[in-house]
Amino acid sequence: MTPYYPLRLASERPVSVWAIAASLAALLGSLIALALAVIGLYGSLPTAVLLVMAALGQLLWYRLGPVAAQALLWPALGLLTLCLVSYLLPEHWLPHAAWDRLADRLLTGSLLVDWRPPLLLTLCLIALLLSLAVRTRAGLGAPMLLGIAGLLLLAQAAEAFHSAPALLSLRGSWLDQAILLTLLAGQMVDVAGAWQQHAFRLRRALWPALCLALLSLLFWHHQKALGERELAERIGQQHAQMAESLSREIHDHLAAMRRFANVWRLTAATPGSTDWATQAAPYQRDFRYFLNIAYIDAATRIQLVHPPNAHNLRILGSRLLEDQPAGREAVISALQHGREARTDIIELLQGGPGVIHYLPLFLSHESHPRGAVAMVVSLPVLAETLFTAIDPGTQQLSLFHGGERLAHQSAEARLGPWQLEAELDLSGIPLVLRAEPTLPRLLGDLPRQPVVSLSVGLLLAQLLYLVLFSQQEMANQHRAVRRTNHELRREIRKRTRLQQEVEWLAGHDELTGLPNRRTFLQALRAHDPRQPISVLLCDIDHFKRINDRLGHLEGDRYLIETGRLGREVIEPAGGLFARLGGEEFVACLPGREGPEAMRVADTLREAVAARGLTHADGTPLTISIGVATGAPGPLGVDDLLNAADMALYRAKGAGRNRARLAESLAAPGSEELPKQP
Known part of the structure; x- marks a missing residue:
């Protein structure tokens, strides 16, 4: 295995x-x-x-x-x-x-x-x-x-x-x-x-x-x-909403400027400083990125300004045509042609980039503008208004016009790899709002x-x-177990066969295949004591001559043939034919009396003689048989076998090739067979 x-x-x-x-x-x-x-x-x-x-x-x-x-x-x-x-x-x-x-x-x-x-x-x-x-x-x-x-x-x-x-x-x-x-x-x-x-x-x-x-x-x-794409889209939407909020803020302040300019159509006198401050204060409070709301006379001089802080008071009396030539066309359009106009992004008199909206100011019942309202929008302040609502720890914001950065809010954390841009329209001026989300914010929002x-x-x-x-x-392992089991079963079968062979050899004669003395004695012990039993003790006549003259192989063949003939005769009669050893054979016939046993013995003897087995000189092979019968009751093995042996001896003494019946054996006093366990 x-x-x-x-x-x-x-x-x-x-x-x-x-x-x-x-x-x-x-x-x-x-x-x-x-x-x-x-x-x-x-x-x-x-x-x-x-x-x-x-x-x-x-x-x-x-x-x-x-x-x-x-x-x-x-x-x-x-x-x-x-x-x-x-x-x-x-x-x-x-x-x-x-x-x-x-x-x-x-x-x-x-x-x-x-x-x-x-x-x-x-x-x-x-x-x-x-x-x-x-x-x-x-x-x-x-x-x-x-x-x-x-x-x-x-x-x-x-x-x-x-x-x-x-x-x-x-x-x-x-x-x-x-x-x-x-x-x-x-x-x-x-x-x-x-x-x-x-x-x-x-x-x-x-x-x-x-x-x-x-x-x-x-x-x-x-x-x-x-x-990452969904995160970018979500941040992009937030950025677009921020840009849209700034665009709405710009639209709202333009509408507010028009309302402010139309207020003066209800008056017939040029605005005074008190009236101007009263009307301008709410607008400036709502839109704090208005640096000032100024009144420009027909000569393009700044006459009134609100709020009256140091930066604004410093520009009172300035003549815009000379002091701010970048906005000249817008001033002229408002004062001479009565049309609303704005400058491009220019450098303001107060400093910093911005846009100035000029709206013609008409008094009641006048068709020519008496002056113009100038609303100054500081782009850095406008961007700051939006930027203050954004946590600097989440993103960095910048406002660009062309390639120039107008406003900037730095982030308080490390920037991520993304940049988002949205376009704004400041009354026709294209602006770009750029957002750069911080890395902690992006990693925190990342799924x-x-x-x-x-x-x-x-x-x-x-x-x-x-x-x-x-x-x-x-x-x-299953395959190995199956192989092991197969080998084990094969080994078991082999050992079983060997065991059977050993057991068979223990109870049979190896040469003739007949039961041996041991099996024969077991059969006798198994006999029903209520029935008679006869024993036939057989011996081949002059068997030594066969071995000496024909050889042991031929002698073995004669033994095998004799055993086969014995089985053919004894077994149909209900008996057992066995080999005791050498040329001696023995048979038992349960239930048979002496005369019946003698007839069987004669049949066996005649069958051997007629088989054609001969000695070296041509005489036929014969056997002598001693027959002994035991009465019903306890059986004495030695007495029965001795009686059969004595009958055999008489058969040989009478000239061989014959059978002799021993005297009947009485049951009382005889040796009992040991019982099977």
């Missing part, structure tokens, strides 16, 4: 030199990354530290064994798990701002993105370290973990060619990827030989799980792109579902591998 040994794929054999070389190369690359991070020429310092821990842990695993590597592998896995948790936890459970506050406590001015490694790099490192932690055993999922690490490396390489900037930190630098690749290569080189011996079973479990992992990556990429889907998908792929591999293991 072939023994079955369960599969144990473990890297407990001598470690490959190439595996140690790859781990050493990964450690060297990690140390280079750490040195560059320290001097500021590389990315994240925590990422470099984790790479050093992983590479050094793998090198220790190969050089000193798993126990020595635990001091680095498990702390690194703990830190990576914490980083992964920060990617997974929903915003309403633990806000992204809380992680940023924790990062700021560790290092002032830092964010969470400065401390945690990129998502794909994190998952890849977890897979590599877990494959070491399970001692590269196929039954514990090491092949699938290495396969997941390989897929994540490919995903990082693919992300490098993705044009749109990602909000989440997804991939490591090329140096990071090279380090991960050498770590993966070291493990693969070490275990490839052991796994190659069981490649068929591994493939049947590995490929479906790898396909599921690949589908999880593709689904994650689709969800990530969809989530966690894609990362959760990826993590769950990779976990399910790992579980699928374990299930399929376990199924393969169980199927292999």
